[in-house]
Amino acid sequence: MLEIFSMIRGAGGRLPDLAGVSIHSSPVAIPFCDYRSRSAFKLKQLDDEYLFLRKDRVVLDLGCYPGGWCQVAAKRCLVAGYESPDQPNGGASTPSTSRVIGVDVAQMDPLPNVQFIQGRVGDAKTLHAVLQALGDRKADVVLSDMAPACTGIRHDDHFNSVELCLYAADLMEQVLCLGGTFVVKIFMGSETGNYKTYLKSRFTRVSSAKPRACRQESREMYFVCMGFKGRDKMSQEVQIKGSFSAREGYA
Template identity: 50%
Template sequence: MDGLEYHTFLQGDVAHEETLRQILKTLGDRRADLVLSDLAPALVGLKSEDHLNSMQCCLQAARIMERTLKLGGLFVLKFQSGPEMTHLRAYLDSRFDTVRSIRPGAIRSTREMLFICKGFLGRQSIASEAKSKNVGKHEGVDQWHGELQWLRGQGLLDDE
């Protein structure tokens, strides 16, 4: 491909860690304003297989996006529609202010769609997500204390 002013082209497999290292090295101390993913698996002609392979490509793209996109940035992701897209959407909703799905007329397949994600929020550390005042305590037991006592009194609950 011919070079473009202010652009750097890298070739690599998105599933390999070396490709991510090359991207990070090229960016240096900067982060991307926009990450575009036009990844597509080799289609086998089976809807469920093609959809799951597309979701795998989306996960690879998201892994790179998480490390390279600046806060507030945009992420555009192509995928094959199917049942797992709801899980992908839930993940994207947790990382962006706004997520929209569209099917542009110019897309080659009736099953291909795009997620347009605006306002990258980043990710909180797992430690802050795991902290809870109820850690080590059975969730909801205190809420049902009265009902548990009643069940014991009726002989319907055996604590052993």
């Protein structure tokens, strides 16, 4: 997958154990809503602009804890039980076949008709569980709001974020349908452009976005990637370990 990154950082060493770690704001009580996290509004704003959450879609949410993004996806894709009370099934003539699957290393409290897989993104067992959950379908949308535990050192936080983006992209390439959508969060820094270059090699359209719900001082942003073209046959095996281990300024 990421032959681009082999030119950015030398190989060797072991990556920090980051895959699947998702640090979100703790669930908070927001007036007039029942979402589990503030980040739910980021996804709503992204979908308002790019329109990727729709009826009959299978959505995979990486780093789903505490469940805010799963709630938004379930409601917008008309998962059974999430339709408008005034318009069952959103007014559609046929029942929705939408599904939402969440993955996180932290245990998420159950949500109605949302399947949860506890595991680290990047682990073979987690990939196997995701493939089993999908069955004979591919995901139409893969979301990643994963973020590392921040150190306050921008250089470190950026590279740790990029490592999670690599894990998310590796899994995405194995489960996303052709023409599908990938939404991924990254902390801006020196390798943001290189990651976007990789994404452009896999999707027909890659947009950069920072929802209004993001804090102004935050360095987080999202790539909204639409029209998945498929996995490059030349890079079926992704060597993530060591991609960013020889960092500038590190002995």
